[in-house]
Amino acid sequence: MVTSWRRPVTICFLSWILSSPRTRATEQFLDLLACPVFGGCSMQTVRDLKPGFSGAAPPSMAPDAYLQGNIRLTLEEPELWKSFHDIGTEMIITKPGRRMFPHCKVSLSGLIPCAKYILLVDMVPEDGYRYKWNKDKWEVAGKAEPQPPCRTYLHPDSPAPGSHWMKQTVSFLKLKLTNNTLDQHGHIILHSMHRYHPRFHLVQADDLFSVRWSVFQTFTFPETSFMAVTAYQNNKITKLKIDHNPFAKGFRDEGTNKKRRAIKSAASADKRAKMADTSISEEDSSTDLCRSSSYAGYEGDGAQAPKQSEDAAVKEERYSPWTSEREHAARTDSPTRGDPPDVYGTEQLVPALASYQPYRYHEYGKSPSPTSSTSSTTGSGRFESRVPDVATVPDHDSLKLSQHLHPGPQDHNGVLNMTMAPPTKPGVISHHIYGPYGPEQPLGQWSGPGAAQYPPPHHLTSDYATQAVHHSYHHGNVAEWSQYPLFSYSCW
C-alpha cells in the first residue's frame, strides 16, 4: 500500500493550469503535456520503439533494459473484483464525487528500479450504449450519451522510481467518480447508466514534462468493468458492497444499525406501517423488492438462512445482469470463449470483450508466467485462492494478435500531429493540444468527435501502438480512441 501521498508541485501546477482560463501561456504548457504522447512515437509499443525511436527518448530511458524487461501490472484483490463482476459491478457516481469500491489497486513488477514512472488511470466506455435496469437485469436503453469531459487520474506518487512502484501495492483509493460535468475537483466524469472500465497507464518519465516523449503502456482488466449509477440497482451488489466495504459496516446485519432503524421507524408511523411488510417478512423479500428490505431481512436469529438463499440467488443469476451484453455482443470468438472453467471466457460478456483478449491471450495462452490463472473461479461460484490477475506488456506475438483483432483507425488527426522535435523548453512547441480540448474547444466542454455517441469498444491496450503505426488497418468497430485523452485533465 502506498502510504506517502506526495503532491508534486508540478502536478499541482498542472491542475491549476488546467482549470485556469486558456491563455497563450497555458496553451503552450498544455501543448507540452498534451496527448500527442499517444501518437507518433509515444504510442509505439516497446517493440516498435526500438527501430526508430531511440533518438527521441529522454536521457533517463534505457531502451534496452526497458525492452528486455517484462513489465507486469497485477490487479490486486481479483477475487473481490470478480465477485462483483459476476453479478455486474455498479459504481455510484455523485455530484461531489464518489470513491470506487472495490478500489483500483495494482502491483507492478519488471520496472527499472532507478527509472521514474508515472502511473495514470482513466475510464473508458465499454460500448456505445445507455442501459436501464429492468427488474433483475440490465438492458440496453439506447445510444450512449455524448461523452463527458475525459479526465485522467494521476497517481499522487507520480513520478516515482520503479523501485517505489514495485515495493508495495499501488492504490488508487482516492480516485473519485462524478456525474457532474462541471466538476471543478478533477474527479473523473462519467455518465450514469453507462458502462466503463478503468485503464491503467504506465509511463516512464522523469516528470510530467517528459511524458510527452515517453512510452505509454496500458493495462486493462475485464473484471474491473462496471456500470455507473446514481443509485444501486442490483441489491446483490449493494449487499456485496456492504459486506466488503468497511465504511458500510453500519449497514451490516450484525451491526448496530438496528438502533438506527428503530429510531427511524419510530419517527414516522406512516412509514413504519409502510415498512411493516418488509420488516416482518423480510426474509422472503424478493430481489425486486425495495432494496433496503432485503438487507433488513438478515437481522435477528435467522440471519444465516436468508444469507444462504441470497448466495444461492447470486449463483443462479450469476450472469443475468449482463444478459443483454451477451445479446449485443458482437464477438463470440474470443480465444477464451467456449472454455467454461476459464473465468475470462465466461465472465467478460460485454461487446468489448475482445478488447482485453490480447492480454488475456497472452497471459493464458502464451505466457509461461506462473501468474497465469486458469484455476480461478469457475461457474460454480466458488472463489478459490488464485494468483493475482496480471496483465503484462504484450510481447511481439500477442501484439500481432492484437493488431489482427483490433487494428486501429486509419487516421489520428490530433494524435499524430505531435512534433518529433527533440525536447526543448516548455512552451516553444506549438502543436495543437491533443484530443477534444483542442484550441477550438475549451476544457470542460463536451468532447469527442461528434458527440453523437460513444465509439464502439476501443482497444487501447497494445493498439495504442498499432494505431499509431499501422494507419492502413481498418476495422469497422474500431473506436476513435483519440477522444480519450490522458491529459485532458488531471487530478489526484
Add this chain to the structure above:
DNA sequence: TCAACTAACACGTTTGAAACGT
C-alpha cells in the same frame, strides 16, 4: 406514472492533533 437523480441523514472509519507517559 415512473425511472433517474439529489440531498439529508445516521453510522462507521480514518486521520491528525492534543494529551500523556517514558
Add this chain to the structure above:
DNA sequence: AACGTTTCAAACGTGTTAGTTG
C-alpha cells in the same frame, strides 16, 4: 527535550431514504 503511545473529535466515506425532476 525528544520520542512513542493513547485518546478523541472532526472529517470523510458509506448506503438508506424521501423528495424532486423530467
